[in-house]
Amino acid sequence: MHQPTESSILEIAKNFVLHTSQHVFLTGRAGTGKTTFLRFVKENTAKNFAILAPTGVAAINAGGVTIHSFFQLPFGSFIPVQARGFSAISNVTFDRSALLSNLRLNKQKRRLIEELELLVIDEVSMVRADLLDAMDHILRHIRRKPELPFGGVQMLFIGDLFQLPPVVKDEEWAIMNPYYRSLFFFDAVVMSQAYCVTIELDKIYRQSDQRFIELLNHVRNNMVTEEDFLLLQKHYDPDFRPDPEEGYIILTSHNFKADKINQEALRRLQNEPHQYLGNLSGDFNENALPVDKELMLKVGTQIMFIKNDKGENRRYYNGKIGTISRIHxxxxxxxxxxxxxxxxxxxxxxxxxxxxxxxxxxxIEEQVLGSYTQYPIRLAWAVTIHKSQGLTFERAIVDAGQSFAPGQVYVALSRLTSLSGLVLASPITSAAIHTEHRITDFINNKTSTEALIPILKEAQQHYLTNKLFAAFNWDRLLLYYKEHFDNYGSIRLPHHAESLKWCIDMIDEIVVLKDFSDKFLHELNWLLAPQNHENFQRLFERVQSATSYFIKAITDKLIAPWQIHFDETKIKTKTKKYLKSLQPLYTLLLRKKQQMEQATILAEGLATGKNIHHLLEHFQNTHKNIPAVLLYQEAPSSLKINADTKENKPAPVTKLKPESTKTISLKMFLEGKDIASIAAARNLALSTIEGHLLNFISSGEVLLNQLVSPEKEMVIRAAINKAPNEKSGVIREITGEACSFTEIKAVMAQVEAEKQETKREVEKTEL
Incomplete structure (x- = not known):
């Protein structure tokens, strides 16, 4: 049988993630390209996705958020049972009932979870099984899909199980032991219900020495031979003293040892010390800083990089050792x-x-809450084995004594590019090399690479079929319009009865179309049955006929009435907030129309025998970023930029000189760039860009929720109510450091704008 190459394995992995809904565990030894794969997915998927990690530092490095912050999970041990006689969360354990009864997710976060299609978990080796089960329970609950693992969200797990394991205390394990075989993520209850393919990247980009690669494999799989021990013994040299020019780094077991070695080596340098302070802006957890806030450097300091070079030449990588040769x-x-x-x-x-x-x-979009700027280096005469995970060294002295934890021998050795750069300051015994049997059992039972190809084809067929079904499923559209209807009780409109009738009429039309569509779904199910796969021509004819009908109905019976209602409403007073609530409903209509058009293309592709992979690639390319384009191309004049008819006079904007520095920042912000990117591009401080954007709160060109979270807005508004005429400094004293000055000023600007709007309305009434 043909043995897949590394490039084909990567392609298989990419296709599983981009073009199926199949759960995937992407693993591989250190240096096989897992981080590169994550970056590829982030840049290329058309799915609504989020990246999560178990720790703050791992989340920052992955470009995501922590699992606990995303799901607002309590700390403690999750017991995967419905109830155990209590509903409150203790400081030790919580069960399913307690988890949901204490869940504090706002409307925006719930909507975000509802719209997720792909959830990436990086550094999954450190994720505990009970944490994964807690995530699963929340996803099923929020997404209203209790029968589906992870609530129907596709999961991509990334990590190397042979590296650092999840942390659990003895007293915690005593509580969870009846429910779990182990606390590795694959022993979560949900993983027994969710089929997950394991794809292992085999090509080692870090090492090229075949004997060294073989040794690492043996260490990884509890298969170290006498010959391997003899080979390691040759590198044992407790008296080794490297030449400073050679760039050796010491890998040790504890932080205090590494810190002591680094500080003593820095002190011995006779050159003048220079201190460099990192710059924190906005909301950034100081406990998750990727590099020290205070860097003390001298000429001659041995450093290592903690990021890969972004430039074209790629002159350094994560873990590369160098020496400071000049400071000015x-x-x-x-x-x-x-x-x-x-x-x-x-x-x-x-x-x-x-x-x-x-x-x-x-x-789903990323919102930058804060940033941290510093030189991407740390002192590198020594580093702990824990912190060396993910780094690459050409030369290292491994000094861990007898304190190796499971997996640490492999982590330490696999940091090196070759055996020639290895020095052991303490011997490695057979007792120190131990891999959990649950890990080896799990990896040994993974699907073979050859078997992945037919699984991929079936998963792609299933994914394509689901896309066809989704085109004719009106549940989401109906749900959103019903939620909009439910909000009428909390809004005051001068034309309340008219708006209410419009919404009822829209819902009635959607229900009629849904009834027709539900009947067609039964026919579609039969047309897609395995016995009909030989002849998809009938499928194409029926889909083409159905989409033609529904596209016309959407245009005439939904989009046109929406446009009329919007245009009639916009000329009335006190409707700004209401008009904003209508706009997402318009996007949903365009999305449904787009789904119908894509369904025709997919059905035609099946009928003409097009490759499923190419069909799905086309689907992804047409799906990505379409709504914003559609909004501009198809939106009524009232939604378009610079529409300036008398009937659609734009809101007054802050008058600025052409291309003023504030205007430039605003343009970049409206183009989708985050504040940190704008600051970097313009070589300005983050606080300066934030100040620019504050000027556009009152005009509505920058929305408050783009700068301030709903939670912090509530806190700040409460503080303003306590001290209504005070400046931002007094408000900050009330809110505490949880709210930044920028956030406080943004809310103050919004409050002032609301006061002015109310004042204008009163004046109109008096006239």
């Missing part, structure tokens, strides 16, 4: 071993984000 203020030069050319060190910016659902664009 902010100008720092790095010299690498055996490289005559020096590198000018530049600062990097890490972002703290949160995910939000943009109803108008029908997409």
């Amino acid at each position: 203020g902010e100008d720092i030069n790095i010299k690498f071993p055996n490289d005559p050319e020096e590198l000018k060190l530049e600062k990097e910016t890490w972002k703290n984000i949160r995910y939000q659902y943009n109803e108008l664009a029908d997409t």
